[in-house]
Amino acid sequence: MGAVPLPAHSCRQILKDVFGYADFRRGQEAAMSAALSGRDVLCVMPTGSGKSLCFQVPALALGGLCIVVSPLMALMQDQVDSLRLAGVAAETINSSRSREENVASWRRVAAGAVRLLYLSPERLMTESMLAALSRLPVRLIAVDEAHCISQWGPAFRPDYEALSRLRPAFPNVPIMALTATADESTRADIAQRLFGGKVDEIVLGFDRPNIRLTVAPKQDWKKQLLAFVKDHKGQSGIIYCLSRKKTEETAEFLREHGVKALAYHAGMSAEQREAHQNAFMTEPYTVMAATIAFGMGIDKADVRYVFHTDLPASPESYYQEIGRAGRDGDAAEAYMLYGAGDITMRRRFIDEAESSDEHKRREHQRLGALLSYCEATSCRRQALLSYFGESAEPCGNCDACLEPAATFDATGEAWMVLDVIAKTGERYGATHIVDVLRGAATEKIENARHDQLNGYGSGKHRKKEEWRSLIRQLVAGGYLIHDVAGFGGLSLSPEGDQLLRGQKRFNARIEARARRREQSTDEPLSPARDDLFAALKRVRLELAQERGVPAYLIFPDRTLQEMARKAPRDLSEFASLNGVGKTKLQEFGAVFLEAVSGYLNR
Structure with a gap:
């Protein structure tokens, strides 16, 4: 059934009477208006901006049934509980509940007594569920955490990809997709998979200026973590770890040093996870050591920090995870450690995933973009926002602004990189560019006749990883554009053109020069x-x-x-x-x- 447009004051009245808010936040009214007018809409809004209200309010204004697709059972239950506390008839049907509970919930749905029904994509996309829902007055479909369609679907949540069948199954029902994390490539992917390419987009700014950003090389991670947590004594925080085992180890380590810490991961029983989540939400000064299984939809306003003991999977993952800090708008901190071992592990995860070669290639490009962020020598917030297509002035609230890294003039070597990229047509990735610089004899180079270029072999004096690091810093500095959606090709930005013409200079982290000196065995000249x-x-x-x-x-x-x-x-x-x-x-x-x-x- 199609949506029936209603005057905006209906939504405003519901917002006030049901949810207790006097006015809309930025973007909410536009999203609601699209739904009320029967149009599909993709909403990209920062964590804490009130995305859920964008579909909850229209669901009540439209009447009938709103289907909400959500990735996690705990997230579904939290939202249902929250709505019921506000007097809204909401239900969820999922595998964490008994059959009797699910049957009772469905009877209420079928009787027309429920306004919002929360389902996982696996539950929704069964033939029996789609058939049963087609007989009900479905007025709106909301797909929460919609970035999972692009990032999870091809890997281990195939039913997220199957959501592409929603439009033909409900041809006249508006669909609203919502996420806090989607770069231009991910937005295009969502639009194509879910909407066939045609959708209204509401994209708010990605900046969370209250969160201080810091990245540090991993040395003694336990010592680094403990020093950080002690500096934030009496505050709640989330510590993200790469493995389940490490979350347990981290929580135990912090408890041994007097910190009230708990672990959370998918290998724990549902009862344990619920108990730990409740403790984190209700008990002051609690620290949660967790895998990425924790956090999506967690609405705890006073999380003062997010600490990554390991490299996240991508800029999107990183942004999503740090967004759980400082939701009250007060000062918060995001602190990340990363090391060579993290990079190897992440690459392996991508290569071993049960996904297409195309998806793996894009995930490798995303990881490369995150490494560029890690190695930024100028404002870190500028580098992060640039990835999401936004420009910004230096923020004054990141480690690169507050304590600039020691750098050296790498203009010459940067010019060598840019020159080779320009001469090879601005369509090759970092691996090929480095091979050209180092004079490698690869089939790709010979076929393209790039061994005839003036810059071929000019960079033998630096190791592969040093050139890769320099390229990542050029991307982070905005001199190079990394084509994540395509084949990872590098092209020059306007700033890169200026650098190539000698109108700008480029400084690189001094650690790269220091490493070269340590590795050099050359004797001083006589x-x-x-x-x-x-x-x-x-x-x-x-x-x-x-x-x-x-x-x-x-x-x-x-x-x-x-x-x-x-x-x-x-x-x-x-x-x-x-x-x-x-x-x-x-x-x-x-x-x-x-x-x-x-x-x-x-």
């Missing part, structure tokens, strides 16, 4: 070879001036130092130097060999 090094720099400057490019683009200092140390005598020896590719060997080899020979024969 005074005599210092003279040769100076002579080679003069040759480099002349070549750069002739071509109108910065000197470091001919060869970086490190290559010239190696050249001075080894004093190559022919093209074969010259080709073995780090930073000398085929093109540079042909173009500059003879000139530098002449300079070396002149020095040796003086």
